[in-house]
Amino acid sequence: MPYTEPEAPHERFCPDPPIVVSGLVNRFGDFTVHDGLDLEVRRGEIIGVVGGSGTGKSVLMRSIIGLQRPTAGDIDVLGRRITDTDLDQRVGVRRRWGVLFQGGALFSTLTVGENVEVPLKEFYPEISPKLRREIARYKVLLSGLPEEAVLKYPNELSGGMKKRAGLARALALDPELLFLDEPTAGLDPIGAAAFDRQTRDLKETLGLTVFLITHDLDTLYEICDRVAVLADKKVIAVGTIPELLETRHPWIDEYFNGPRGRSALAARRA
Numbered sequence: 006m007p008y009t010e011p012e013a014p015h016e017r018f019c020p021d022p023p024i025v026v027s028g029l030v031n032r033f034g035d036f037t038v039h040d041g042l043d044l045e046v047r048r049g050e051i052i053g054v055v056g057g058s059g060t061g062k063s064v065l066m067r068s069i070i071g072l073q074r075p076t077a078g079d080i081d082v083l084g085r086r087i088t089d090t091d092l093d094q095r096v097g098v099r100r101r102w103g104v105l106f107q108g109g110a111l112f113s114t115l116t117v118g119e120n121v122e123v124p125l126k127e128f129y130p131e132i133s134p135k136l137r138r139e140i141a142r143y144k145v146l147l148s149g150l151p152e153e154a155v156l157k158y159p160n161e162l163s164g165g166m167k168k169r170a171g172l173a174r175a176l177a178l179d180p181e182l183l184f185l186d187e188p189t190a191g192l193d194p195i196g197a198a199a200f201d202r203q204t205r206d207l208k209e210t211l212g213l214t215v216f217l218i219t220h221d222l223d224t225l226y227e228i229c230d231r232v233a234v235l236a237d238k239k240v241i242a243v244g245t246i247p248e249l250l251e252t253r254h255p256w257i258d259e260y261f262n263g264p265r266g267r268s269a270l271a272a273r274r275a
């Protein structure tokens with residue numbers, strides 16, 4: 006029999022595209038954040054989501070993971086219509102994604118290991134405490150933290166370590182989708198570059214699809230397969246950076262060709 010490549014870990018289950026957002030509208034009172042926003046995320050990619058402050062990147066992420074009920078529109082995640090299902094029905098799909106919120110959002114009274122155990126307890130209560138501890142320890146190592154971090158409390162960690170602890174918790178349930186909200190914000194350039202490498206390595210080894218909100222141009226150049234640009238209450242363009250530059254949209258031009266964009270590109274070339 007001819008040799009065939011084994012499937013990537015989640016390929017059998019993860020539809021392509023795993024995230025489809027159609028006609029999304031989000032309003033808070035009179036204020037409209039999204040008005041007919043469309044976006045498709047491809048399986049296995051890292052998609053960077055950019056846009057000016059307040060353009061609704063976090064609201065978009067919260068809508069996709071079901072924390073924000075949209076005013077209108079449809080969102081399908083891993084083949085399930087999130088916008089039509091209630092919280093209980095979403096349990097099955099919720100355990101197939103992991104989220105790193107801005108700032109890590111760790112429980113301050115729990116150790117790093119215990120933080121990672123939280124989703125395991127919630128979604129797999131049948132797992133024994135011993136196995137749960139072991140899984141948490143493994144996820145902490147996978148996130149790039151040293152073993153001793155398992156027993157540390159969040160206030161004993163640096164900003165970069167907190168992010169990694171949040172990453173370990175996001176990986177707790179072996180997700181197919183990983184959502185990262187500004188993961189390198191507040192990190193020094195070396196820490197940010199290391200976090201980027203970790204994200205790319207995890208994507209490749211675990212077959213993840215990554216939805217990554219960022220203002221970090223280096224991250225966009227280094228690890229994102231495509232970039233989606235939010236402006237005018239919509240995704241105005243999505244593609245590789247060279248494709249985006251061809252759109253000649255003034256905000257995109259300013260963003261990538263402004264002083265910071267040029268220096269990120271120069272660093273990449275160097």
Ligand SMILES: Nc1ncnc2c1ncn2[C@@H]1O[C@H](COP(=O)(O)OP(=O)(O)OP(=O)(O)O)[C@@H](O)[C@H]1O
Nearest residue numbers: 033036038056057058059060061062063064065220
């Ligand atoms: N629950 C809410 N109630 C009222 N307004 C909200 C709510 N959540 C978000 N907003 C508003 O929606 C807009 C978009 O917010 P969001 O946090 O998604 O922006 P963002 O693009 O992620 O910004 P930044 O890059 O600064 O983090 C903001 O004006 C914000 O004040």
